[in-house]
Amino acid sequence: MTDLTVARTRADLAVARGDGAVSFVPTMGALHDGHVQLLKHARPLGDTLVASIFVNPTQFGPGEDLDEYPRTFDADLERSDEAGVDVVFAPTVETMYPTGTDTTVFVDPGPLGSVLEGAVRPGHFRGVLTVVAKLFGLVRPDVAVFGEKDYQQLVLIRQMTQALCLDVDVQGCPTVREADGLAMSSRNAYLSPVEREHASVLYRALRAGAASAPDGPEAVLAAAHRVVDGVPVDLDYLTLTNPDLGEPAPGQEARLLIAARVGKPRLLDNVGLTMGSG
Secondary structure, three states, X not given: OOOOEEEOOHHHXXXXXXXXXXXXXXXXXXXXXXXHXXXXXXXXXXXXXXXXXXXXXXXXXXXXXXXXXXXXXXXXXXXXXXXXXXXXXXXXXXXXXXXXXXXXOOOOOOHHHHOOHHHHOOOHHHHHHHHHHHHHHHHOOOEEEXXXXXXXXXXXXXXXXXXXXXXXXXXXXXXXEOOOOOEOOHHHHHOOHHHHHHHOHHHHHHHHHHHOHHHOHHHHHHHHHHHHOOOOOEEEEEEEEOOXXXXXXXXXXXXXXXXXXXXXXXXXXXXXXXXXXX
């Protein structure tokens, strides 16, 4: 590695971030090509590029994969360095939650935090927004970059940043995909070869729905469901919204979102489209 600095404490981070403009990419580690694209997008947006690596316990519910979540720190440092990261902030749980995870102050995501992912994973977005708010306070970035794969998360972080006057430019970066269209995710490593083949149905369903956008919302959902039906995936939701996750409107931009469990892993994906008036 060249000039990459690893900051473990708040004091180390305060020194390492410097005084210039800071761009920031929060991660939970297990970096893949999707993360690298986020880092490359963020690199020219600041004088210093900070990436965080922190598996946040408060966004995992009972029975979820906190203990099994992949941790590949040495490889993550290499990928960060290759992508031009200046500072990797890798705090402990005690650094992020000095009073403990049970007694900390949490950020309430509001009504949007209880639908879609929030309905399937109660409390998830409370944990996500809390750790992002903490990271914004510690890193003090001018720009923060998030992937569009976790689209509801991106919308909620933007809403939180505006509502709490955090003065951070939150930018989304398009989803990076495998050769078969599967959205890149750290959880893809859990898929068996057969499950991987089944998982490709998510993006195929989204593409079919998007192709039917000129014919209106009902046609979009019907086309997407036709692709998924009969494939052995456990569908949590397949829904069409506007870009802010409200009701879609004819002739306007929209978002088609899908979530399903494929074997043990639970996978998310989405695409943007423009609705017709059919």
